[in-house]
Amino acid sequence: MPKLGVNIDHVATVRQARRTIEPDPVWAAALAELGGADGITIHLREDRRHIQDRDLRVLRETVQVKLNLEMAADEEMTRIAIEVGPEQCTLVPEKREEVTTEGGLDVVANRDRVQRCVEQLLAAGREVSLFIDPDESQITAAAELGAHGVELHTGRYADAADESLRNEELAALVAAGRAALDHGLLLHMGHGLTYRNVVPVARIEGVSELNIGHSIVARAVMVGFERAVREMKALIED
Numbered sequence: 171m172p173k174l175g176v177n178i179d180h181v182a183t184v185r186q187a188r189r190t191i192e193p194d195p196v197w198a199a200a201l202a203e204l205g206g207a208d209g210i211t212i213h214l215r216e217d218r219r220h221i222q223d224r225d226l227r228v229l230r231e232t233v234q235v236k237l238n239l240e241m242a243a244d245e246e247m248t249r250i251a252i253e254v255g256p257e258q259c260t261l262v263p264e265k266r267e268e269v270t271t272e273g274g275l276d277v278v279a280n281r282d283r284v285q286r287c288v289e290q291l292l293a294a295g296r297e298v299s300l301f302i303d304p305d306e307s308q309i310t311a312a313a314e315l316g317a318h319g320v321e322l323h324t325g326r327y328a329d330a331a332d333e334s335l336r337n338e339e340l341a342a343l344v345a346a347g348r349a350a351l352d353h354g355l356l357l358h359m360g361h362g363l364t365y366r367n368v369v370p371v372a373r374i375e376g377v378s379e380l381n382i383g384h385s386i387v388a389r390a391v392m393v394g395f396e397r398a399v400r401e402m403k404a405l406i407e408d
């Protein structure tokens with residue numbers, strides 16, 4: 171059964187909308203742990219649009235399950251990851267203008283840069299995973315660089331326009347997953363997974379970790395909204 175890494179970036183997105191102190195992703199991480207999360211995932215982006223350096227530092231002290239830092243394969247993030255010490259680093263591509271991580275890391279095209287980063291993280295004792303599209307050449311490159319695992323981008327599966335395309339994308343994930351396992355890599359998956367589409371992915375053989383963020387945060391807003399309004403109403407009526 172795959173483990174669940176809960177991505178709490180969008181709790182920080184709501185906080186940053188007002189540059190205030192709430193909601194605090196540190197609280198969300200504690201609640202996620204209470205709910206059974208096996209890991210907490212955060213992406214410290216170059217533009218700090220959601221998670222801040224303070225969040226990473228405090229979470230490093232408070233999170234009791236695996237802390238997984240999604241990060242660009244650059245010098246600044248490598249230094250931070252080595253200093254702060256999340257158990258796992260997942261290297262992702264990063265473009266300022268994108269709304270979210272839109273495709274996998276092109277390990278083949280950026281081999282030297284990714285290699286420099288992977289080597290430093292491995293030497294510092296981090297577990298290293300590369301977020302890539304379900305593509306054999308990327309898997310081979312990830313294995314050659316000595317990464318512990320890969321996280322296959324499930325976005326094309328999640329965004330498939332109809333069932334037949336979704337089945338094609340699922341088959342691509344199954345095949346790429348098998349190739350990753352054959353290379354001795356740990357197999358993670360994530361991006362765009364929801365309460366409606368997660369089950370077939372969770373059933374893929376050998377997948378050991380799913381990272382899910384947006385859909386969980388979206389549901390948390392909805393399942394908590396009624397109570398939040400009742401509590402405000404009660405205060406006003408008092």
Ligand code: PXP
Pocket residue numbers: 177179213240260262270271301321359360361362363381382383384385
């Ligand atoms: N895995 C990786 C590598 C990601 O970059 C993201 C988004 O930050 C996720 C998983 C979670 O994606 P989503 O928010 O769509 O569940």
